[in-house]
Amino acid sequence: MISANGIGKSFDGVRAVDALSFHVAAGEVYGLLGPNGAGKTTTLRILATLLLPDTGSAEVAGFDTVRQAERVRRSIGVVNGGMGLYDRLTGRETLHYFGRLYGMRPGAIEARIAALDEMLELGEDILSRRAAGYSSGMKQKIVIARAVLHDPPVIFFDEATSGLDVVARRAVLDFVRRYPGEERAVVYSTHVMTEVEELCDRACIIYRGRKIAEGGIGELIEAGGGGTLEDAFFRLVEGNGVRAAGPRDASGVERAL
């Protein structure tokens, strides 16, 4: 479903992503795990066609991200922690606007809103209210609804729970757990170890743009010498020439919630 083949990207001479390769199959929740600045967001932006890779290539849902960018965009949904909403539009207006950009008819949009209402417990309060009056949880629900409105086979979550309270965070995690089916794939990017442990079938540990390790959660822990995923993460990172002096010192990885 998703295939990154040696993709690389530099900004002002700094290598943000370095020859990164991974594959995600249908039905999988794939984790991108790494500290802030590891290159996770850049990787997802390349896959979402927002950035062009300097090297390598990527395919999403069978389409090349450079040559078939528009078809890729029809096949993906993106949720990230920094995504906002139009303050002066209601939830329903926002969904209609994006639905029309995806080429959906008003009737189809309404039907999909009804389905998402059930799935995300949106409620008329969220749908009819302008986004300026939303709590962070309400906002994130509409952000997710907007991303999956057109029922894409691939969805990218990038630090989607950052800044959310515990209830809103739980709603996001529940959605990610339920969303993938046989025909869908999810890439879940985060620096929170427990979320990866909880949600992902497989994960890739990225550090300074490079892949440090990849595999199932159990395999990663085993490769890192056992214990928790967090312990394994630090050992794997140190084994690649990086010293983790304290809980957040070397990498900025959040060790505990």
Place this chain on the structure above:
Amino acid sequence: MRPQLILRVAAKEILSTLRDQRAIISNLLIPLIVLPVVMLGLPLLLGGLFQREQTTVTSVGIAGEANLPAELASLLKAQNVGLQKVDDPEAAVRDGTVPVAIGVPADFAGKVTSGAGADLTLYSKPGNMKSELNANKIQQAVQDYSRQLVSGRLRAAGLNPDILQPVHVQSVDASSAAEKRSGQLSWLIPFFIAIWTLTGGQMTAIDATAGEKERGTLEALLVTPIRRTEVVTGKFLATVTFGLSAAVMAIVGYVVGGAIVGSAFTPHLGGQAADLVQVMGGSLDISPTSVLLLLVSALLLAGTISALLLSITMFARSFKEAQSYVAPLSILLILPAVGLQFKDLLGFGDGIYMVPVFNALVLMDDIVKGTASSGPVLTTWLTLLVVIVLLLAFANRNFHREGVIFRV
């Protein structure tokens, strides 16, 4: 390019701006109501005050009233001046007892009769409007008195008073009817269109570019199947709509306000107030062809300014940063617009119609005055179209640049 997607983006931007109270106030209410009230109301108010001061009898201080010739006293009365005895005329004006005062020396009448120069002292407060207006009344009365004396003496000597002014100049207004009617509006209309397009369009332009980045909505928009060229075009259309609507509101408010004030209030005021209001818009009369030419020119000017706004605001990361980029544009537009008043003195050649933005201002000035011809019209329109295309291409190119879109 898919027009339905472009219109979808434009409609969303328009709806978003319409729901912004600040935009409604600055784009619609201020140009439509506040601006005409200030610009027409102020001269009306001042004109009314001048008129009142001239028509009401004001007490003026006088020292030496007994020395005042009867003819001069009656001329002062004709100017609505009432005389009030004061011992110290300078002190009376200084402490505000009277707005002005005159001092008539004991030998005044004698000197006038003998033909020697007679002195009359006028005490006033320069800078004080009431004092100056009443000083003018006294000066007018004294001038009339002097004229009467000179005429009388010349006639007594068997001479015609006209020998004092051997040549008379007859002025004839040779301007066209449109030029006469346009008054100050000939340069105010382009001025308003330029300034209000900028004011009205900037909120939409900033919200649609830097605002999208600041809110974090741009990324969500760009991962949809819409092409970036379509996004830029949609945002451009919304910016033009608001820019032009603010400009139209300003002109409608001004012209309608001028007409209402002209017909409803000035007959009661007359004089200066009526003249002021009439000059500011009460007599504007533009032919349908001129209106069409004006609209196309305004649309192209609005398009140029909107494309410029989008090109600039796209680089900003936040609303505030974008505002600081846009602020200097006001000066760039105001200066040439004000310079239109001195167009005749500056003596521009036809090359001026190839200078973007300024060409539209000059052309609209020509249209309102009824002096526009096909050459300048086509040159201006073509130049503006080329500039719009170039600016949009620039904006579009930048909208594809990762460094601009993800600038943090």
